[in-house]
Amino acid sequence: MINLRKYLKTLYLKDVFYTSILAIIVTGLARYVSGREVMRDYFELVLLISIAMVSFLAVIAKRRLGEL
Numbered sequence: 001m002i003n004l005r006k007y008l009k010t011l012y013l014k015d016v017f018y019t020s021i022l023a024i025i026v027t028g029l030a031r032y033v034s035g036r037e038v039m040r041d042y043f044e045l046v047l048l049i050s051i052a053m054v055s056f057l058a059v060i061a062k063r064r065l066g067e068l
Helices: 005-011 013-033 037-065
Strands: none
Touching: 013 037
16 A cells, blocks of 8 residues: 555655646636536536546556656
8 A cells, every 4th residue: 555645745746737737728628529518517527537536546656666
């Protein structure tokens, strides 16, 4: 099990920056593609949660393998 406190101490700011830029781009694309108001909010929420989870797991996996 990964020690979360140790992970948060070694979290690079650029990982957070790139993740937020990617989330902003995908959210903008989701707003452009989906036209209906009700579906748009739900779609954006699902996209943001999935991007956050995938990026968090990717950074953890890279650190476990010693690539970063």
